[in-house]
Amino acid sequence: MTSPVPASMFSALSVLDSLVRAGMRHLVVSPGSRSAPLTYALAALDQEKVVKTHVRIDERSAGFTALGLAKKTLEPVGIVTTSGTAVGELLPAVMEAYHSGLPLVLLTADRPERLRGTGSNQTTRQAGMFSNFVRAEVDLTSYPEETPGEQTRLLSRAISLVAGRSEQDWSEASLQARGPVHLNLAFDTPLTPDFSAAPLLKQWAQSLRGAQAPSLAHPDLAGEGQVPSNLPERKTVVVAGDGAGEVAQKFAQTLNLPLLAEPSSGARFSEVAIEAYREVLAGELGDRIDRVVLFGHPTLSRPIASLLADESKESAIFAPVQPSWFEEGRRRERAFSSLGELAEFAGRGSEAWLNSWQVAGxxxxxxxxxxxxxxxxxxxxxxxxxxxxxxxxxxxxxxxxxxxxxxxxxxxxxxxxxxxxxxxxxxxxxxxxxxxxxxxxxxxxxxxxxxxxxxxxxxxxxxxxxxxxxxxxxxxxxxxxxxxxxxxxxxxxxxxxxxxxxxxxxxxxxxxxxxxxxxxxxxxxxxxxxxxxxxxxxxxxxxxxxxxxxxxxxxxxx
Missing domain, CATH: 3.40.50.970 (Thiamin diphosphate (ThDP)-binding fold, Pyr/PP domains)
Structure with a gap:
């Protein structure tokens, strides 16, 4: 007797079940036939309000829509595509997600493994396509039939990375960088459920109501560590690049240091934030800087890039977790994971030092x-x-x-x-x-x-x-x-x-x-x-x- 849920559907249900339980609440879908097993399963989840799905005709738009969802929620967001060129359309969004540390899950449907290298319609080498820009990738050619096995282990690791959880203890936050992961699912026909599968899909979706993993209690980095007393006065500035966050603002304000904050730093809401700082930096005050402390990812201005490259000025970066793009020895800043130790490096700014920057700005x-x-x-x-x-x-x-x-x-x-x-x-x-x-x-x-x-x-x-x-x-x-x-x-x-x-x-x-x-x-x-x-x-x-x-x-x- 033929099962109302074919093997392709069972594979899709298993993967989505794990992702929902890991905290996925949004998925963006582009239409396609090979991805039908994922789509029918997602439709059931959407109808039961377990997840929210968003449909986009253009896979490139779908990828960036998912990027925006992940940027705001900081939760895993899925993207579903069919096979072939549709997968390649995701590359720009994946590259941005990798360099921004955003948790995208690429759910790319593929043809069965036996068709690879045969010239079969819409069949190409999708596995490894994003290898330079993902935190993990899994080619699911026989999941979950091979359970327990290597694909299951790799899938578990990928989900832990994108969810920001320790692979050993799901209740603990991971100390590894987050970023996109690629799950390539090889689906053989039949790709659609039998009519009689509708109640089963509904029952499965209902079983996932409230099943999402609770949010992790990440440490309050802005309040971590005590600022040492009797710090020496130094001519230090704090640079807040993209995504630096409130921790950069609090650090600069506590130490009375000028804050050079990009608009998207999340730190530009303080009286120590220097207005028009790029032009101030190009003047006499820029020459007087002794030390630089960096938070976040600065990419906006050449004056800041020149400051960070200036060998005459000592520099440090707050990096409790190294970003995904980090390569050992490629940046010259000394990395600190403790704000207390970073404060000792930075020192304290005098009233005259901070005031001169504020007035000039x-x-x-x-x-x-x-x-x-x-x-x-x-x-x-x-x-x-x-x-x-x-x-x-x-x-x-x-x-x-x-x-x-x-x-x-x-x-x-x-x-x-x-x-x-x-x-x-x-x-x-x-x-x-x-x-x-x-x-x-x-x-x-x-x-x-x-x-x-x-x-x-x-x-x-x-x-x-x-x-x-x-x-x-x-x-x-x-x-x-x-x-x-x-x-x-x-x-x-x-x-x-x-x-x-x-x-x-x-x-x-x-x-x-x-x-x-x-x-x-x-x-x-x-x-x-x-x-x-x-x-x-x-x-x-x-x-x-x-x-x-x-x-x-x-x-x-x-």
Missing amino acids: AQRRAQLMEQVERFRSDGESLGRAAGMSLALEAWESALEQGEILLSGSSNLIRDLDAIAPSGQRAPEVLASRGLAGIDGTLAVAAGISLAGVDGARGEPLPVRVLCGDLTFIHDAMSMNIGPLEEKPRVQVDVLDDRGGGIFATLEHGELGAHPDFAATVNRFFTTPHTVDLENLAASFGTDNGFSVRVVRVEPAVG
Whole structure:
């Protein structure tokens, strides 16, 4: 007698059962036939409200939507694809997740092992495809039939890594870096359940209600360790890169040290945060620095990169867990896992040292604000006045309306870095700074929005996106959200300067002003376009969860 649940379905159910129990609550699915066993199982889980599924036609958008969900929840988020080129579409999101330490689970359906190397339709070497960018990978060619066996052991390890739990003691947090994992499931036909399997699928889904593992009580790193007394005074600065968190802010404030915090650091909400710090760093105060303490992943500015590379200044990094991308001996900072020991390295800042940075930062920001005000009053755009104006408006709107501010990775996040004020309040600012690409920004925004519920309205979280025109065009397809899907709440503010304006601020800007290179820079770097951004946004309909506002300015180059 034929089982109503074929072997392919049993394999999908077993893997999903383990992932749900490990804390997975969101999955993003792209349509396909080979992945049907996973899809039918997920549909049952979704109907019983065990997990939330989100369907996206484009696998690339699906990958970045999952990235946004993981960025906001810090919980394992699954992505389901069919076999073949669909799997390759995930690579950009996987690379970003790896360098950001985000817990994605790639559930890629594959053809049976016997078809590999035969030229069979949609069959390629999927196993190992992401080997440089995942924390673990398992080629499930015979799971769970081989239980107990090597595939079961590898699957258990992969799930523990993505869930951030100790493989030896599930109740303990892991000391290893988190990041994406790849589970490649080889499915043979039949791929669909029998009609009579519906009650069995429902019963299985109901058995998982409330089965998710409880959240781990991670140590409070911001309060870990006592700051030693009688620390020597030193001319130290604290650099807070992407994802540094509150611990960086508390460390700098406790020790009275200037804090150079990127917008997406999660630390820029303090009076010790220095305004317009990049330009201050380029002056006399930058030369006086003796020591640098680093939190998070700094990728935003060349002045910070130069500071960290300066052999004349001692540097240290807070690294209780080494990130996934870390390679021994490749960075020069001395690593500390104890805040107390790190404080001894940093020393304490004098009132004069901190005050000199605060005054210089406030003066430079005031000069930038004069440019912004001139632009707002008469349209005079000096330097990056238009970008800074929009960036400041986005910051203030997000703070006032309780929105999460997601910044694209090009000029505007640098404008935001220059013009954002310091103080005790700041919006939550996120960005894809793992590899700092412009890829998938709108999809990430949708994922962040769908990751939770705004308690005041019972709707998805409000997200405001700050981006340029090329970033917007690059990911416009992610606004294609079908009528059966839950819609995000995303306001997109786009600065349209008709091309890649960031290159005018790099070495190419000077070359672009020279007659011998102007045409080259314009065509190959600025890449001007003629897209009507409002009409592009409108083409996806008015009920997709996105509202788009375009601010047009004259191109910086070309």
